[in-house]
Amino acid sequence: MYIEEYRKKCVSADEAVKVVRSGDWVEFSWAANMACLLEEALARRKEELHDVNIRAAVLLKSSAILESDPTGEHFTWNSWHLSGSERKLVQNGQAYYIPIKYSEVPRWLRENLQTDVVAIQVAPMDEHGYFSFGVTISHYAAAIEKARAVIVEVNEDMPSIHGGYDHVVHISKVDYVVEGGHRGLPVLPTAPPSEKDKTIAAYVMPEIKNGACIQLGIGGMPNALGQMIAESNLKNLGIHTEMLVDGFVDMVLAGKVNGKCKQLDRGRITFSFAAGTQKLYDFMKNNPVLAGYPVDYTNHPCNASRNENLISINSCLEIDLTGQVCSESAGSNMMSGSGGQLDFVEAAYYSKGGKSFICLPSTYKDKQGQIKSRIKGLLTLGAVVTDTRATIHYIVTEYGMVNLKGLSTWQRAEALISIAHPDFREELIDEAKKLKIWRQSH
Template sequence: MSINSKQYTQKLITGEKAADLIKSGDEIVYGGFILAPIFIDGFIAKRIQEKELSNIRLTTMCFPGISQAVAADPKREHLIYDNPFFSPGDRILHEMGICNHIPSLFSEIPTFFQHKYISLDILFLRTTPMDDHGFFNYGLANTFIRYLIENAKIVVVETNTTMPYCLGGLDEAVHLSEVDYIVESDNAPIISTDPVPASDTEKIIADYLIKVIDEGACLQLGIGGMPNALGALIAQAGIKGLGIHTEMLVDSVVDMYEAGCITNRNKDVFTGKIAYTFGFGSQKLYDFMDKNPACASYPVHIVNNPDIISQNKNVVSINNAIEADLFGQISSESKGHKHISGSGGQFDFVQGAYRSEGGKSFICMTSTYTDKKGEQYSRIVPQFSPATGITVPRTMTQYVVTEYGIAQLKGKSTWKRAESLIDIAHPDFRNELVKKAEEFNIWRPVNKKMD
């Protein structure tokens, strides 16, 4: 028996025993995204239900589904749940009043643990099974795991055989010697989602964007129907020499890569590699990422660092938003008190593209949305509802895109911004927006009249 095999056996425990490690008053952290320990979470939930624990604080981000441990304590008598970026399940828990938001930039989260703003007694982390060299690969999410491992008093890994083994440029795995306990899970398939079909409106937005993407550009794309449509258009158009430096690796990148559009040879940072910090999408994406030397995961403080992003020329950052106000402020995380997600890395990449030589930052959204009652509202608004979180300040907003066109705001005065934004608002709301702009003293007689 090898040294690694012997140590592995000594550290191997059950999921129930892993949950038993927690003591009342502990601060525990789950790996974020796909790295959440779904198997162990169920055993922790049982201890919560049986009232064996009190004053537990759990921190994670974008939990896949709904945490059983959090749901087991609907009155928050035993566990407090903090989260810097919501998944749909986290959003439900927040609406129930049992999930707190941590305002943050994704690139800054490592410092929360490095400087002890968030204490960490036990880290529970889902990984691949141990490889022949004694390493547990983080799979789909590099993010800030290294900082968690270095600051946790106890490290517990939950292995899952369905996790892709993702090659990295830095800190993509933890060695057995740094792990205190190992739990072999039931190997339930990790969560995946098929690409969302683009709506007709999103296809129009994608049509605008493809016209401003040049050969050799370095792209950052998010998830959703519009990025999927844009990726398909790029693949069809055969735009060559593209590079990828992105927070999130998504299915549209696979389409572009297979079409021969991505070479990563024109990048100045991480040349030759698709650089990312986490991936989420379909099984096709996961198969593409598995042991693929074209891809390299890096910690989020590197991938999302605006100073590093901007070292690439011609960065094109494409992100979604919920609303934009007439001054050019962007909200991509909340509407009033209703919290939807988080800042994530949007502002990181907006800054990176803004500073990049030849860079372009696009904030994209449909011009309207329809609520559950069937009433239509403009996404371009005079001002945000009270308590709305500002994701991108007006000083850093460059391009805003709807199905009615692209508004370029960089270098424009407030009244020129208002005119540009109203130009791309839905026609049914333009006159109302003009009236509000006049009230705000950002509309001049020289502005064109709206029909």
């Protein structure tokens, strides 16, 4: 019965984007859900549009909109969370970051933000008239509630995802359907773990017990940990995470995950969006073990912390001697975003038996090739504090692991210096003395 309505709403991409007006705010793609045909069609309308604001995030491939308008005279790109390519665009003045905790996005869309058009990629419609949002549930339902017009680009290769709620949109709420055929999904390559990553992961592994519920961030270290878990003797693990990545698939296929010890969504893998290789997308297709939810469900500390023994593993760029963590900028240059890191740092500590780990290599090389410490007396001028010092639990480098909860400032300085690169420890002690947070202990 829904096929006739579907056919009436089927139009070309060029016809669909005529609904966009100058001054509109368009909620666009997130990560692997890039609506390529709609983007290309919107770019072709450049000369007749002005002050159109695009909201998107985690751009995984080149953008036709940005390429068509490098000076930003017609379109402004606003990102919820920066990918590597968006980072460069921000530094060139072509894009702008929206500072927000990821868990707050759906409410902010409903209560505060102008949203005129939603233009997203979806899976093919099912027999009941529903389009699955596919690998990105995130905040789409909230945006659709506010929009004047909703356009869906159907990708035959987008997997339909089982969910909890707000993971689908019905044809009755859609204004235009653009058939995209088989488009594939953009791949997010997983960086192979370095030796430092493996060493850091080895410090965390003993803290994970049978029945724990796991949240992993993205990057080499979480990937190393996922591989170690897959090869370990751990069992009865659960997954409650913001982002689903390839490492989780390895854990499931190795028989480490059944979710039977979870208190929330027992037996299911809870997530809000996914990006990775084709292995991940194949695993997700019509998989009833998955529970895709909007991000205000997955990331809200009150929800995530209901799972006992929640283990949260994330990375950062630098940390100061009092425990302030920067995970999103290099000085004033934005690198990524707040995301859901603070949500899970708090949730893991609220969880009965839970633990939060922030992991980082002790050093990095600057543009001149000089080695610098990631543990600093003070954060780099302009650096954004992602996690406040009061929320931090465990910090891990390749030189060890320390628990900062409840420590005074001098104890924190001492603990962090103990896991800094040895070449920088004396320098850091001098910094701590200047900051009046050093006490010569035994």
